[in-house]
Every structure is written in structure tokens, then in C-alpha cells.
Amino acid sequence: MDNDIILEFKxxxxxxxxxxxxxxxxxxxxxxxxxxxxxxxxxxxxxxMKILSGVYPHDTYEGSVxxxxxxxxxxxxxxxxxxxxxxxxxxxxxxxxxxxxxxENVFLGREPLERGAINWNKLxxxxxxxxxxxxxxxxxxVTVKNxxxxxxxMVEIAKALSEKASILILDEPTSAxxxxxxxxxxxxxxxxxxxxxTCIYITHKLDELFRVTDHVTVLRDGKEIVTEExxxxxxxxxxxxxxxxxMKERFPKSNRTPGDIVFKVENLHALxxxxxxxxxxxxxxxxxxxxxxLGIAGLMGAGRTELVMTLFGExxxxxxxxxxxxxxxIMPANARQAIDAGLSLVPEDRKGMGLVLIQSILKNIxxxxxxxxxGFFRIDADAExxxxxxxxxxLTIKAPTLQVAVETLSGGNQQKVVISKWLLSxxxxxxxxxxxxxxxxxxxxxxxxxxxxxxxxxxxxxxxSSDLEEVLGMSDRVMVMCSGRSTTTLSVAEATVxxxxxxATGMSS
Amino acid sequence: MGISNQTAQDKTNFKSxxxxxxxxxxxxxxxxxxxxxxxxxxxxxxxxxxxxxxxxSNLFRQMSVTAFLAAGMVLVIVTGNIDLSVGKLAGFVSVVxxxxxxxxxxKYLPDQPLLSAVLTVVVSLSVGxxxxxxxxxxxxxxxxxxxIVTLGGQWLLTGLILVVTAGKTIxxxxxxxxxxxxxxxxxxxxxxxxxxxxxxxFWNMFRSRQNKRKHGFELQNIYIxxxxxxxxxxxxxxxxxxxxxxxxxxxxxLLLAITAxxxxxVSNNTRFGRYSYAIGGNRDAARxxxxxxxxxxxxxxxxxxxxxxxxxxxxASYVGYGTTAAGAGYELDAIASCILGGTSTLGxxxxxxxxxxxxxxxxxxxxxxxxxxxxPAWQYVLKAIVLVLAVLADxxxxxxx
Numbered sequence: 001m002d003n004d005i006i007l008e009f010k011x012x013x014x015x016x017x018x019x020x021x022x023x024x025x026x027x028x029x030x031x032x033x034x035x036x037x038x039x040x041x042x043x044x045x046x047x048x049m050k051i052l053s054g055v056y057p058h059d060t061y062e063g064s065v066x067x068x069x070x071x072x073x074x075x076x077x078x079x080x081x082x083x084x085x086x087x088x089x090x091x092x093x094x095x096x097x098x099x100x101x102x103x104e105n106v107f108l109g110r111e112p113l114e115r116g117a118i119n120w121n122k123l124x125x126x127x128x129x130x131x132x133x134x135x136x137x138x139x140x141x142v143t144v145k146n147x148x149x150x151x152x153x154m155v156e157i158a159k160a161l162s163e164k165a166s167i168l169i170l171d172e173p174t175s176a177x178x179x180x181x182x183x184x185x186x187x188x189x190x191x192x193x194x195x196x197x198t199c200i201y202i203t204h205k206l207d208e209l210f211r212v213t214d215h216v217t218v219l220r221d222g223k224e225i226v227t228e229e230x231x232x233x234x235x236x237x238x239x240x241x242x243x244x245x246x247m248k249e250r251f252p253k254s255n256r257t258p259g260d261i262v263f264k265v266e267n268l269h270a271l272x273x274x275x276x277x278x279x280x281x282x283x284x285x286x287x288x289x290x291x292x293x294l295g296i297a298g299l300m301g302a303g304r305t306e307l308v309m310t311l312f313g314e315x316x317x318x319x320x321x322x323x324x325x326x327x328x329x330i331m332p333a334n335a336r337q338a339i340d341a342g343l344s345l346v347p348e349d350r351k352g353m354g355l356v357l358i359q360s361i362l363k364n365i366x367x368x369x370x371x372x373x374x375g376f377f378r379i380d381a382d383a384e385x386x387x388x389x390x391x392x393x394x395l396t397i398k399a400p401t402l403q404v405a406v407e408t409l410s411g412g413n414q415q416k417v418v419i420s421k422w423l424l425s426x427x428x429x430x431x432x433x434x435x436x437x438x439x440x441x442x443x444x445x446x447x448x449x450x451x452x453x454x455x456x457x458x459x460x461x462x463x464x465s466s467d468l469e470e471v472l473g474m475s476d477r478v479m480v481m482c483s484g485r486s487t488t489t490l491s492v493a494e495a496t497v498x499x500x501x502x503x504a505t506g507m508s509s
Numbered sequence: 510m511g512i513s514n515q516t517a518q519d520k521t522n523f524k525s526x527x528x529x530x531x532x533x534x535x536x537x538x539x540x541x542x543x544x545x546x547x548x549x550x551x552x553x554x555x556x557x558x559x560x561x562x563x564x565x566s567n568l569f570r571q572m573s574v575t576a577f578l579a580a581g582m583v584l585v586i587v588t589g590n591i592d593l594s595v596g597k598l599a600g601f602v603s604v605v606x607x608x609x610x611x612x613x614x615x616k617y618l619p620d621q622p623l624l625s626a627v628l629t630v631v632v633s634l635s636v637g638x639x640x641x642x643x644x645x646x647x648x649x650x651x652x653x654x655x656x657i658v659t660l661g662g663q664w665l666l667t668g669l670i671l672v673v674t675a676g677k678t679i680x681x682x683x684x685x686x687x688x689x690x691x692x693x694x695x696x697x698x699x700x701x702x703x704x705x706x707x708x709x710x711f712w713n714m715f716r717s718r719q720n721k722r723k724h725g726f727e728l729q730n731i732y733i734x735x736x737x738x739x740x741x742x743x744x745x746x747x748x749x750x751x752x753x754x755x756x757x758x759x760x761x762x763l764l765l766a767i768t769a770x771x772x773x774x775v776s777n778n779t780r781f782g783r784y785s786y787a788i789g790g791n792r793d794a795a796r797x798x799x800x801x802x803x804x805x806x807x808x809x810x811x812x813x814x815x816x817x818x819x820x821x822x823x824x825a826s827y828v829g830y831g832t833t834a835a836g837a838g839y840e841l842d843a844i845a846s847c848i849l850g851g852t853s854t855l856g857x858x859x860x861x862x863x864x865x866x867x868x869x870x871x872x873x874x875x876x877x878x879x880x881x882x883x884x885p886a887w888q889y890v891l892k893a894i895v896l897v898l899a900v901l902a903d904x905x906x907x908x909x910x
Contacts, residue, residue, distance in 0.1 A: 314797060336799035345797065353797055356790035358857050367787055368798035374780045381778070385724055421798070 005066075006031040006167060006198050007052075012063035014047055014056065021047040022061070023222040029167075029215075034189060034199045036213035036230070038206070039242055040440035043219040045202050049169060053089050054082040068166075088165035090156045092172040092438075098145035102138055103127035106159045130158050135191050149300070150181030157188065161197070168192065169200040172438065174208060178300030178466060179501075186212050204440055206235055207469075218242055243442050251473035252445065254452035258292035258476055262460050263429045264324040270306075270316030280306045280316050282484045288429060288460040293451060294489075295475030296464045298504050302481040304464045305348050308431045312338045312345045326428065339368055344427035346418050348434045348464070350411070354418040357407035361399055362388050364406055365421045372424075391420035395450065412443025419450065430454065431462045436470065448474060468497055482506045539902050540849060540863065543895075544870050551877035559877060562755035565748070570690070570827065572872035573761040574599060574820045574836075578843035579850075579864040580772045581816035584782075584809050586847055587789040589856035590648065590655035592810070593840050594662030595817045598640055600836025601666045602821025604673050606633045607681035607831025614683070626685035633825075634818040640666075641814015642807070649806040663840070670833055679831040689764075690827035693757035702758065703749035706766075707742040714738050761823045768819065772861045785809060789856030842871055849899050870895070 007029040014022040022044045029035045039045050050056050051065065054074035058065075065072040067085065074081050082089075096105045103124045104111075112122040127140040136154040138147065144155060153173060160168055174182045189199060189212050201213055209216055210230060217227040218241040225241050239250070268284040271277075280303055288294045298304050309315035311323060313332030323330050325341055332338035338345070347353040355364055365388040366373065373384040388402055395416045399409060406417050415435065422430065432451070436444045451474060455461055465471045471478055478495040480487045480503040487503045551559040558564060578595045585592045606629050614625035644662050648655045681687075694702065714734050721728055752758055776782035784805050787795040796802055820839070825831055848854065849870055850863025874895060878888045 312797070334799070334801070335797050336801065339799045347797055349793075352791075353793040356787050356794050356857070358790050359786065363783065363787070367783070367795070367800075370780045370783060377779060379778055379780065379783065382720070382723075389724070 004030050006068060008066040009048070010064045010066060012048075012051065012061060012065065014044075014051065014061040020222050022051075024063070025219070025222070025224045026063075027217050027224055027227040029198060029200065032193065032196055032198055033214040034193055034201055034212050036201045036203065036209040036216040037219065038203060038209060038216060038238070039219035039225075040442050043242075043440075044222040045219055046171070047222075048219070049089065049171060049200075049202065052082065052087055052169065086164060086166035087169070088160035088167070089169045090153070090160050090171065090173060094149075094152050094156055096144050096152060096155060096159075099143065101141050101143055102131075102147075102155050102158075103140040105144055105155055106130065106140075106162050108159070110162075126162070127158070130162050134158070134161065134188060134195065136188065148181075150177050150184060153177065153181070153185065154188070161192075165197065167198045167200065169202070171202045172204065173201075174203065174205060179468065180299065182208070204438070205467075206238055206441075209238070210235070220244055239441055242440075243445075250445075250469070252449045252452060254456065256291055256452070256456050256476075258455075259290035259458070261287045262290045262326055263288045263462075264322075265311070266322040266324070268307075268310070268318065268321030268323070270310050270318045270321075273315060273317050276317060280484055281310060284321070284481075284484075284486045286479045286486055286489055288462055289476075290460055291455050291458045292476045293455050293461045293463055293474055295471035295478040296462065296481060297468060297471045297478055297500050298481035300466065301483075302504065303484040304481055305433055306484075307481070308345060308433055308462065308464065309347075311431065312343060314338075335368075339425055342426075342428035344422035344425055344430045346415075346422055346430070346432040346435055348437070350414055350418055350437070355406050355414060358405055360403045361392060361397065361406055361409075361417055362402040364417050365391055365402075365424060368421060369424045387424060388420070391424050392417075395420050395423075396446070410440075410443070412439040412446070415439055415443070415447065419447070423454075427459065429460045429462065431464075433464045434466060435463065436465070436467070468500060472497070472500070480504050540851065540866050540870070540899065543899055543902075544866060544873065547870060547873050547877065547895075551873070551880070555877070555880050559880060560751075562751050564876065564880070566752050566755050566759060568872055568876050569748075569752075569762045569869075570759045571876060572868045573690075573759075573765045574824050574827070575839055575842045575846060575871065576765050576865055576868040577768060577816050577820035577823065578839055579846040579868045580769055580861055581809075581813040582843045582847050583772075583850075583852055583859045583861050583864045584776065584785050585655075585813050586844070586852050586854065587856055587859045588785050588806060588809055589789050589792070590806065590809075591844070592644075592655065592659045592813050594640075594644065594659040594666060595813065595820070595843055596836040596839030596841070597663045597666035597670065598637060598814065598817040598836070599820035599824055599839055600834075601640075601670050601673070602633045602637050602818050603681070603825035603828070603835045604670050604679065604831035605636055606630075606686070606822055606825040607679035608673050610681050610683050610686060611679045622684045622686075625683060626689075629683075629686055630689075630822055633822045634815060637818020637821060638811055638815040641811045641817065644814070645807040645810025648810060649803040655810075670835065674831060674833050676833060678833070680829065681825045681831055682829045686826055687829065688760065688826075690759070690761045690823045691829075692760045694760065694763055696753045696757050699749050699753050699758040702763065703745050707745055710738050710741055761827065764819075764823070768816070769861055769865050776861055781805075781808070786857055789858070791857075842868070845896055846871055849896065851903065870899075 005028045009025050009027055012022055012025045013020065025044070025048070037045055037048070047056075051061055057075055058073040067087070072085070097108065100108070106127045107123050111118045112126065113119065124140045131138055131140065134157070136158055138151050138154050144152060147155070157168070174185060177185065186208070189201070192199060201209070203209060213230045215227060216230050216233060216238065218225040218238065220242060264287040265284050268281055269279065270281040272280045284307060286294065296304050296307070306315055310318065311332070313334045318331065325343070330341045332341060332343070351357060356367070362385065366384045369387070370379060372387070373380045385402070392402060397413050397416045397420065399413065406414055409417070419435070436447055439447075451461055451463070463471070463474060472492065472495055475492055477489050477491050478500060479489045480500055482504055483506065490499065548560065578599060582592060582595065609629050609632060610625065614621070614628070618625045618628075640662070644658050647653050647658045718728055718731070718734065749758065776785070784795065784800045787798070787800060788802055788805055792802060821836070824835060828835075846867035847859060847864045849867030850860065850865070852859030852864060871892070874892055875888070878891060883891070
């Protein structure tokens with residue numbers, strides 16, 4: 001009977017100085033199932049995974065982990081050990097070497113040797129075997145950097161599986177994927193399950209849990225709240241387990257009446273600055289009103305990020321079209337000009353483009369706004385601190401002081417720092433590129449509320465999101481993009497999932 | 510104010526806070542401890558002469574040229590660049606300064622030592638800044654990596670030095686010019702200067718505490734702040750006393766102290782400094798925050814060129830000659846000073862203070878080993894060991910924090 005259980009956590013407690021990351025966690029995972037783990041950031045999901053993967057050796061935590069009937073005792077060089085035992089992990093951040101081929105990546109560090117030299121034929125043949133077994137649609141010889149994110153994820157899975165894995169852990173695998181790529185991943189999970197592989201699926205996205213998992217474990221503040229059959233759960237129930245309170249609505253309601261048009265883009269065409277023969281934007285038309293949230297929907301590669309980066313003066317080479325702000329035509333050549341004109345951009349890649357991770361909250365918030373406090377010779381430290389403090393208070397950034405480095409904050413708080421920094425510049429139009437990507441439900445809700453408040457105070461907001469529900473839930477109007485073009489702008493009443501998807505895929509216009 | 514009944518509690522707080530401060534700033538202290546360790550070892554092995562006034566005097570003067578270069582190099586490395594040309598640039602400037610005195614002023618400005626010294630300095634600093642501007646332009650606007658541009662710059666300058674000197678040594682010993690690096694601050698002024706700096710340290714501490722209190726920040730135990738300031742003050746007093754019992758503070762050291770203070774201020778309290786660290790911390794985030802990366806990098810290379818010019822003037826004045834070998838290898842000493850002082854080669858992290866201590870360590874090693882008559886071959890070996898050990902200790906402590 002115990003044969004059914006592949007993995008069991010028994011009273012696992014993990015303490016760090018000052019924090020209990022896991023508090024007496026116990027639950028079981030059945031062989032061959034897909035087991036979802038969800039919880040807000042800081043709930044203890046990643047600590048749990050680090051115990052499984054051997055990042056935290058067995059003597060650094062209390063309690064025990066039973067794997068295939070025996071206690072998992074991973075030593076100091078445990079990461080390889082875990083792999084040998086059949087525990088494979090696909091991390092949230094991709095770990096591939098972009099300049100190498102798919103096959104080389106899959107067998108990196110374990111290349112099949114023949115008299116000391118790499119046997120390339122075997123390497124590629126074995127790679128093809130793994131890829132076809134799990135119906136992963138990638139060619140072994142192609143260089144990884146030429147693949148899209150979705151395919152890279154597949155390579156990542158193949159790499160993990162090539163270690164004869166019996167259990168596969170996927171940590172937030174869809175945070176960078178488009179809708180179709182997510183569908184494909186869900187299919188792959190099904191195939192893995194049919195091949196007898198147990199999956200642990202960690203995610204923030206509740207709809208994915210309902211689509212693929214058999215059981216779900218909810219963690220909160222290091223404690224296991226519940227482990228239940230997915231069928232027995234509802235979205236509302238799951239959310240209330242996660243945040244510890246009832247959350248009636250995923251999106252907070254707000255009554256607002258948008259004012260006059262403040263920002264308008266007319267027939268915008270732009271080229272890829274690195275490859276000017278390629279057109280990235282071919283005909284963009286939309287407008288935003290004061291106090292309105294305009295959602296931009298579209299598939300990965302439709303040019304949404306390219307559009308907002310171009311508006312901000314930092315990407316496309318504009319060949320045609322007009323950008324009008326407050327009735328005046330503007331043509332920002334760089335971020336400084338865009339900021340001075342009244343635009344703010346919360347970029348898609350929070351860590352890569354939004355923050356200087358090694359610097360303090362204070363320095364991050366004031367970075368684009370130093371002109372407000374500084375002449376050539378001096379920064380008025382008092383004024384800087386006062387303004388940053390006000391921002392951080394009104395956005396409820398949770399941190400001991402403003403002096404701590406932003407890299408120590410959770411994803412939700414980091415995003416609040418990015419938003420603070422862009423609110424301090426008092427924008428007329430606030431552009432947010434996937435503002436809730438990779439952050440937990442509670443923090444998402446706070447950001448939604450904040451967006452509503454801003455709109456109420458007259459800020460025009462342009463929001464991109466790959467989460468269609470979010471676009472429909474938050475926007476007053478939705479602009480749909482398809483291969484570099486804006487198709488049409490729908491009012492939120494007209495915008496249904498089906499309508500938007502058919503516009504985004506180019507099936508109707 | 511109830512100070513007496515707080516004392517007992519303060520004492521225990523003091524201990525734990527002191528310990529915490531030492532732990533958090535372990536890097537700063539490792540490097541200080543290394544410096545003190547080196548001094549103690551040489552003090553013993555030279556039977557005390559190492560710390561004698563005359564030698565301390567020499568030691569600080571010896572570090573000054575490298576230290577000027579290191580003060581600029583910190584910002585260059587912080588923004589993710591490198592400058593391999595600074596040694597030869599200082600050398601070139603020193604040769605130009607010598608050439609002007611020996612071949613031009615001698616003819617066209619006879620008996621005008623003050624004017625010719627001023628002109629020499631102006632031309633020298635301009636040459637340094639212009640060369641920095643040239644390199645900066647190629648790096649920031651034409652987008653050639655700084656490693657390549659400044660390596661090319663080093664070769665170019667090596668050639669130019671040979672052109673100017675025609676392979677000979679040129680004297681640079683006009684009276685006012687020589688005073689720049691060979692002169693001393695009068696003893697009374699040395700004391701006044703030392704006391705002004707100490708006064709500033711105390712004022713700065715109390716002001717910063719007051720500011721923190723105003724904003725409701727948690728204050729560090731006052732005894733710890735006092736201890737740090739008193740310790741620094743003691744070092745200044747001992748230094749001034751020591752060199753005053755020889756001939757006084759040397760002009761180049763005073764110049765260096767002023768330069769270092771300006772650079773510390775610039776890096777902490779101006780937009781220029783803030784932007785430099787932001788660029789090194791995350792180039793893309795800095796760009797999207799409206800910072801002109803090209804403009805900043807250009808300016809930093811101009812500043813680096815200017816400071817190389819200052820180094821060159823001090824070098825020429827101190828040595829009294831412009832030679833074909835002038836400045837050779839100084840760029841590596843300057844880079845090593847930065848690294849020893851905690852500047853990260855990955856960019857975004859580094860302090861001027863640290864680099865100054867780094868430069869002092871390198872000079873301390875060199876003079877000490879010379880005094881002990883260690884063969885040059887072993888001097889290199891020992892310097893290598895200290896450099897790598899110091900960085901190793903740093904890596905180790907960071908991991909265990």
C-alpha cells in the first residue's frame with residue numbers, strides 16, 4: 001500500500017536565523033500523479049524544493065523526507081546525489097547555455113564518452129530518443145538561442161528527464177510562456193504522467209492547477225494548510241487557503257469614469273533597431289483617456305513589449321506615425337525624454353530592467369527622479385528620503401528600512417519598488433508591462449487595487465498582460481495586437497475570451 | 510537625562526552592537542587589519558625603523574601617484590569598465606611636463622619659475638583630460654570595449670613617450686614645479702589641517718545622527734560611532750605628529766587627501782556618483798531610468814584622464830625627471846588597489862576609501878620589502894601572495910556572513 005506513495009514529508013521544519021521557513025510540514029505524494037504546490041511568495045515552496053534537491057543537506061533541517069520507502073539523506077554535495085536518485089528539477093529561471101545545441105545542453109556534464117572523446121552520434125541519438133519519447137517537438141541539433149521560450153522549456157524538461165528521473169519538479173514553469181505554449185506544456189505533463197513519471201508542479205496560476213493536477217498542497221507562512229484532491233476544490237476556496245482569508249473577487253471593483261483622451265498613437269510603424277530590414281510594428285492605433293486602464297492583449301511575439309519600449313524611446317526605429325500626449329506631438333529618442341514628457345514604464349523584466357538589485361530601496365526609487373532633489377553639486381538627502389518614504393508607505397512596501405538591498409525582497413515587494421520609482425516621477429501615462437508576472441496572489445491583489453486608485457486619481461494606465469483574465473478583469477478597454485498590428489479596441493463589455501483570442505490569433509479582425 | 514542608570518544596559522548593547530558592526534563591515538576591517546599586520550611585521554623585522562618619521566613620510570609620498578590613479582579607477586571599474594592606459598598616461602604627462610620646462614619655458618619664459626610652473630600644470634592636466642576624452646569617446650560613442658581601447662592607448666602612449674623624450678631622460682626641476690611633490694606643509698599648518706579634519710569627522714558624525722533621528726531611524730549606539738571617529742582621529746594625530754617630527758606633511762599627500770575627499774563626496778552625494786553605481790549595478794535599469802550611459806562613461810574617462818594628469822604632474826615633480834620608463838606598470842598597481850579595497854570587478858560596488866587603503870597596502874609592502882633588502886624577484890612573489898590572499902579572505906568572509 002505504501003508502494004503508492006513515492007514521496008513523503010514527515011514533520012519537516014527548517015529554521016533560518018530569525019525565520020521559520022518551514023514549520024512542521026507533513027504531506028504525501030502518490031506515485032504517478034501530478035501534485036500541485038501553491039502558496040504566496042515566502043510561503044516556503046522554494047525551501048521545500050531546496051530540501052528535495054539537496055541545496056539544504058539533510059542535517060540542516062528537522063524531520064524527514066521519505067523517498068521510495070527510505071529516508072532521503074542527502075549529504076553535502078547533494079545536488080548530484082538527488083539527480084542520481086531520480087529527482088529531477090526544472091527551475092524557474094532557465095539554465096541552458098544559449099550558444100550550445102539542444103543535444104549538448106541535454107547532456108551537459110554527462111556527455112557520452114568513447115575513449116575519452118565525446119561520442120557525438122550517440123549524444124544526438126540519445127537526445128532524439130528522449131525528445132520523441134515525450135513528444136517534445138524540438139530538433140537535437142538546433143542552437144538553443146534560436147528557440148523561443150516555450151521550446152527552451154521543453155529542452156529544460158528533456159535535460160531533467162535524461163537523468164532517468166522518476167519524479168520531476170517544475171518550479172513556476174509557465175511564468176514566461178504564452179497561452180499556446182502553456183497549452184503545449186499541459187499536454188506534455190499528460191504524456192509524462194502516462195509514462196509513469198510523478199510531477200510536482202509549483203505555480204501561482206490557479207487555473208493551471210485545476211487543469212493538470214490530481215492533488216494540491218497549499219502552504220502558507222511555512223505551514224502546510226491543506227492537501228486535497230483537486231476535484232474537491234474551487235478557485236475561491238484555494239485562494240482563501242493561500243491568503244488565509246476569503247477573497248470574493250480576484251479583481252477589486254472600482255467605479256471610475258474616464259475623462260478626455262490624453263495619449264494617442266496614430267498609425268505607428270517601426271523597425272527592429274538591430275535588424276532594420278525587420279518591421280516590428282506595422283500600424284498601431286489607439287488612445288487612452290485620463291483615469292482609464294487600457295489593456296493590451298496579444299500572444300507572445302505580437303509586439304506588445306516592443307510597442308511600449310518604442311513609445312518609451314528605447315527600442316524601435318520609428319518610420320511613420322504620431323505619438324500625441326496632452327495634444328502635443330512627442331517623439332521620445334530615449335528614456336529621459338519620455339520621462340520628461342510624462343511617461344513612465346514599469347518594464348516586463350523586473351530584475352533585468354526594472355531594478356538595480358544590489359542597491360537599496362531608497363536608491364532604486366529615486367534613481368529616475370534625482371533631478372527633483374539634486375543640483376549638479378549635491379543631492380538633497382532629506383528631500384530624497386522624504387519623497388521615497390512617502391512612496392514606500394503609500395504602496396506598503398514591506399521592508400525593515402529603506403536601506404536594505406532590493407534583492408532581499410520578495411517578488412511582490414520588488415514590483416512595488418519599481419512602481420514607486422515610476423510614480424515618483426508623476427507620470428501622465430503609466431505603462432505597465434506584465435506588472436503581476438511571477439508574484440503571489442496577495443501582492444497581485446494589492447497591485448490591482450493600486451492601479452484602480454491611480455486611475456481614479458487621473459493617471460492614464462496602459463497595461464500589458466499575458467494573463468488574459470487579468471486584462472479582462474482590470475481594463476476599461478482592451479486593445480488586441482496581432483503580429484505588430486493593433487487590430488481593434490474593444491470595450492470591456494464586448495471583450496470576451498473568445499473574441500480576444502480570435503483577434504489575437506488573426507482569425508478575425 | 511538618566512545617563513547613569515542607563516550605563517549598565519548600554520554596556521551590553523554596546524558589546525553586541527560592536528560585534529554586529531564588525532561582522533557587517535568585515536571587509537573594511539579585513540583590509541585594515543591586513544594593513545596593520547603588514548606594518549607590525551615590518552616594524553619588527555626592521556627593528557622599528559619602518560615606522561620612523563622619515564620612512565612614513567616616504568611611504569605616503571610613494572603611494573600618492575598610484576592613489577591618484579586608483580581614485581579615478583574606482584569609478585571606471587564600478588561602471589563595468591577598465592583603464593589599462595593610466596600608468597602610461599601619467600608617464601606621458603610627466604614627460605610632457607619635463608619637456609615643457611627643459612625645452613620651451615627655458616627659452617621663452619626665462620626667469621619666470623612661477624608662471625612656467627602654472628603653465629606646466631595647466632598643460633599637463635589638459636593633456637591628461639584630452640587623452641581621457643579621446644578614449645572615452647571611442648568607448649562610449651563608438652562602442653569599442655574599454656579593455657581594447659585602453660590597451661591600444663597604452664601602446665600609443667608608450668610610443669609617444671619615446672617620441673617626446675627621444676629615448677633620453679629630461680630634467681624637470683624648476684623651483685616652483687619641484688615644490689609640488691617635494692615640498693612640505695609648514696608644521697603649524699600641518700597641525701591646523703589635521704585638527705580641521707578631525708573637527709569635520711566629529712561634526713559629520715553628530716550631523717548624521719541628528720538627521721537619522723529626525724527621520725525616526727534607529728540610531729547606532731553612540732559609543733560605537735564615537736569609537737570609530739576617535740580611532741580615525743588618533744590615526745590622523747599620530748600621522749601628523751610623526752611626519753611633523755621629520756619635515757611635515759608632504760604637499761602631494763595633502764593634495765591626495767583633498768582629492769580623495771572630493772571623490773568620496775562626488776561618489777556618495779552627487780547625481781554623477783549615484784548614476785555611476787547604478788550603471789554598474791544594472792545597465793539596462795539605469796538606461797530605462799533615463800540615465801545617458803554613453804554620456805556618463807565619457808565623463809568618467811575624462812575624469813580618469815584628468816586624475817592621470819594629476820598623477821603625472823606629481824610623478825614628474827617628485828622624481829625630477831621625465832624618463833622613458835615613467836609610469837610603467839602603475840595601472841596594475843592602481844587596479845590592484847581598487848580590488849584590495851573591495852571594488853567588484855563585476856561593477857556596481859566599490860569605495861574610494863577602500864581603494865586608498867589598498868594603495869597604502871601596496872606601497873607599504875613595497876617599501877618594507879625594499880628596506881629589508883628582499884631581492885626584487887621575491888618582492889613580486891610576496892606581493893602576489895598578499896594580493897590573492899586578501900581577495901580570498903574577502904570571498905571567504907562574504908560567503909560566511
